[in-house]
Amino acid sequence: MTQTPPELDVAIVGGGPGGLAAALALTRAVKGIRIKVYERAKNYRPLGAGAILEVNGLKAIGAIDPALEKWFTANGWTVTVSKTYDERGNEVKSVLTDHDKALKKYGKQSTFLGWYEIQSAFYRALPPDTVVFNSRFQSYEEDSDGVTVHFAGGSPGPVQAKVLIGADGYFSAVRQQCLDDGPPDFGGTVVWRARVSVKQPLEHSSWFFGAEKVSYMYAISSDCMVWTASAPIRLVKEAGVDFDPSNGGRFRASTQAVEDVDSALERCLKVFEGYPEAFLEVVRETDPRAVAEHGIFTRQAEALPADGWGRGRVTLLGDAAHPVRPTGQGLNLTMEDAAELAWHVQQQGLTADALRSFELERIPRVGVIVKKAQQQGEAAYKKHAKDASVDNRRFALKENYTEFQNSKNFMPLVPEQAACSSVEAAEISREGLHTAQESQKAAVFA
Ligand SMILES: Cc1cc2nc3c(=O)[nH]c(=O)nc-3n(C[C@H](O)[C@H](O)[C@H](O)COP(=O)(O)OP(=O)(O)OC[C@H]3O[C@@H](n4cnc5c(N)ncnc54)[C@H](O)[C@@H]3O)c2cc1C
Numbered sequence: 001m002t003q004t005p006p007e008l009d010v011a012i013v014g015g016g017p018g019g020l021a022a023a024l025a026l027t028r029a030v031k032g033i034r035i036k037v038y039e040r041a042k043n044y045r046p047l048g049a050g051a052i053l054e055v056n057g058l059k060a061i062g063a064i065d066p067a068l069e070k071w072f073t074a075n076g077w078t079v080t081v082s083k084t085y086d087e088r089g090n091e092v093k094s095v096l097t098d099h100d101k102a103l104k105k106y107g108k109q110s111t112f113l114g115w116y117e118i119q120s121a122f123y124r125a126l127p128p129d130t131v132v133f134n135s136r137f138q139s140y141e142e143d144s145d146g147v148t149v150h151f152a153g154g155s156p157g158p159v160q161a162k163v164l165i166g167a168d169g170y171f172s173a174v175r176q177q178c179l180d181d182g183p184p185d186f187g188g189t190v191v192w193r194a195r196v197s198v199k200q201p202l203e204h205s206s207w208f209f210g211a212e213k214v215s216y217m218y219a220i221s222s223d224c225m226v227w228t229a230s231a232p233i234r235l236v237k238e239a240g241v242d243f244d245p246s247n248g249g250r251f252r253a254s255t256q257a258v259e260d261v262d263s264a265l266e267r268c269l270k271v272f273e274g275y276p277e278a279f280l281e282v283v284r285e286t287d288p289r290a291v292a293e294h295g296i297f298t299r300q301a302e303a304l305p306a307d308g309w310g311r312g313r314v315t316l317l318g319d320a321a322h323p324v325r326p327t328g329q330g331l332n333l334t335m336e337d338a339a340e341l342a343w344h345v346q347q348q349g350l351t352a353d354a355l356r357s358f359e360l361e362r363i364p365r366v367g368v369i370v371k372k373a374q375q376q377g378e379a380a381y382k383k384h385a386k387d388a389s390v391d392n393r394r395f396a397l398k399e400n401y402t403e404f405q406n407s408k409n410f411m412p413l414v415p416e417q418a419a420c421s422s423v424e425a426a427e428i429s430r431e432g433l434h435t436a437q438e439s440q441k442a443a444v445f446a
Contacts, residue, residue: 015039018318048115076111087210
């Protein structure tokens with residue numbers, strides 16, 4: 001391939017939270033490293049709804065950039081009371097979460113944030129010009145010196161790097177070339193979600209279980225909330241709503257449906273007809289342009305390749321490596337990947353061996369979490385709220401599992417005292433976030 005040395009150390013395909021976190025982690029792990037993130041979108045727009053940063057995800061972010069972890073903790077929203085209702089709107093249970101317990105035990109507590117705020121915070125923390133927009137990965141070639149990456153339409157032109165990271169989501173094109181193992185499985189479920197403004201902070205989060213459907217409403221700040229709703233494809237079809245996972249479903253999953261949002265709200269309302277008013281009235285009030293629709297796509301834990309999910313000088317991370325049922329761990333596992341990958345590179349350099357040891361270390365842990373998410377996700381669609389919670393309790397591993405999920409520690413990439421983040425201290429305030437949210441809302445609803 002190269003007569004001259006590669007122009008980059010690392011080329012990352014995909015500028016979602018995974019690609020950005022990996023770029024930040026590697027920047028901090030290896031002084032002077034030359035990295036670019038190639039993202040197919042033209043720019044970042046205020047998309048997405050919300051996500052939870054769990055103890056394990058926060059620990060990984062703390063290892064990458066302690067100031068960024070502080071920012072997330074300061075600007076996230078913590079839910080104390082969580083209520084569960086059945087399909088008629090009757091309260092089934094109310095759970096008070098003792099966050100101090102997690103704080104004492106693990107030094108962190110989980111927190112909700114807007115997805116866009118998470119993505120933006122990583123983007124801002126990176127050196128300027130790290131992300132190259134409008135760059136759709138097409139293919140790569142590898143030789144003993146590195147990898148040459150090609151983009152659609154020849155724009156940008158071919159890029160040479162020592163290592164290629166595929167962080168391009170569920171339908172990873174990098175994975176298809178590297179492993180050629182076909183698309184992920186459609187999990188049989190369709191999801192709608194949106195972020196909406198509220199005049200007053202939500203007092204509690206609300207789960208609605210029943211009639212084989214699930215919906216959830218939670219706050220991400222004092223003036224914003226998110227709702228999600230999911231239903232099995234059988235019920236979606238019975239409601240007269242067409243959803244084809246082999247084309248539209250795939251398309252929607254990878255773009256979060258921004259091109260097709262107008263009908264997503266109506267489609268959701270059709271499928272959830274008769275569901276509790278407390279949920280439906282929020283959905284009806286939502287700006288249709290804010291509603292995303294997508295299928296759930298996963299790969300079974302058993303399908304994780306035993307010899308690693310990359311080949312040669314190419315690796316994968318996040319949803320590209322292990323698409324997981326959305327039970328709150330997808331983003332957190334992705335943060336873990338970023339911290340672990342950078343640590344292995346810091347120890348072993350930018351070599352194929354470093355990539356394989358990263359993957360082989362990740363697989364046993366990722367497998368447990370992917371499997372658990374699969375079980376939790378499937379249990380949630382049982383007929384009644386009570387059944388669903390019983391099913392969730394039935395996993396004997398639950399206590400140990402929480403411990404397993406939360407007790408893992410990550411090696412700091414930069415010694416704590418030397419950690420100097422590019423995240424401005426001024427941003428670590430709720431006031432700062434509110435200003436950001438105002439401009440975001442203006443952009444969404446313009
Ligand atoms: C727009 C968007 C909104 C989302 N909103 C939410 C949300 O509200 N809540 C939630 O829990 N999860 C959301 N997700 C999913 C969530 O980010 C992931 O499940 C998880 O965080 C893992 O992140 P990732 O970076 O591995 O994958 P993703 O977040 O899917 O990011 C993949 C990135 O790769 C880019 N890409 C794909 N193909 C190519 C290509 N050929 N060339 C170049 N770039 C490419 C995509 O545009 C995307 O930016 C969203 C994802 C996206 C893309």
